[in-house]
Amino acid sequence: MRSRVRSAALLCAATALAAGAAVPAAVPASAQAARAPMDPNPLVVVDCSAQAHVRPEEYLLACGDGNNRLVNLRWNSWGQRTATASGTDMVNDCTPYCAAGRFRAYPVTVTLSHPRPWPGHPDLQRYTTIRLLYTDKAPPPVAKDVTYKLVY
Template sequence: MTTLLCTVAALSAALVPASVAPASAHPGGTASARSAAPPEPVVVDCFSEAQRRPKEYLLACGDGNNRLVGLRWHTWGPRTARATGTDMVNDCRPYCAAGRFRAYPVKVTLSHPEAWPEEPGVQRFTLIRLVYTDTAPAPVPDDVTYKLVY
């Protein structure tokens, strides 16, 4: 039985293609192959789609009454991403269907990447911080952080 297991293990190792072996196992492998940067984190949208540097981002998935538009990403790194843009918020006066969308200039920071359970090996940002550079939509504070739960 032990001989059979050793034979199976040896055959399995011989059948593994070199492309899936660790870089350090390749003689003469380059340093860049061994220290390749992990893929950039993503921000997950309302439809569970991974986005990198989106120009728009829907904050109110249920009714669409709050959306970031005109996003200009200044950084997108392994721990944070920063942008400026406009938060378009429906004032819902006298009710949301009759309300008007109002523009609020905003600085956006994505942070706290964590493993995305739906996509193994992918990190997703889990917090979004909005800092309003002029006024904030009432009753929102000028600096607010939300957990991204998509």
């Protein structure tokens, strides 16, 4: 009985090893490209905490109180001059005051632009401008198309 268990365990282990050895040959080219060396001078967007990000899924716009955040960002491009995403701007309506307010969702197209060297980080450039184009209505009193400087 003991030898059967040992044989079964060895057979399972051999099968697992053989299956694992076959995986790299089956990896699609797109996944292999994802493992390619990183760009030596990547462009980043810097957040409120002075952390660099590439294609973030979320981005805090209101650093002081957290009442405005971009979420569900899906990046269409991340280039040497601009980066473009679609997502949702979650904005606290602050009614009757911010602590009691509700977050409301506004569909938005986000464009990062104007890359510049990031002081203190000689190998990185950061986007310095963010444009928000609301694809439905904008949160009052904001215009449907606004551009802000990123100062972090």
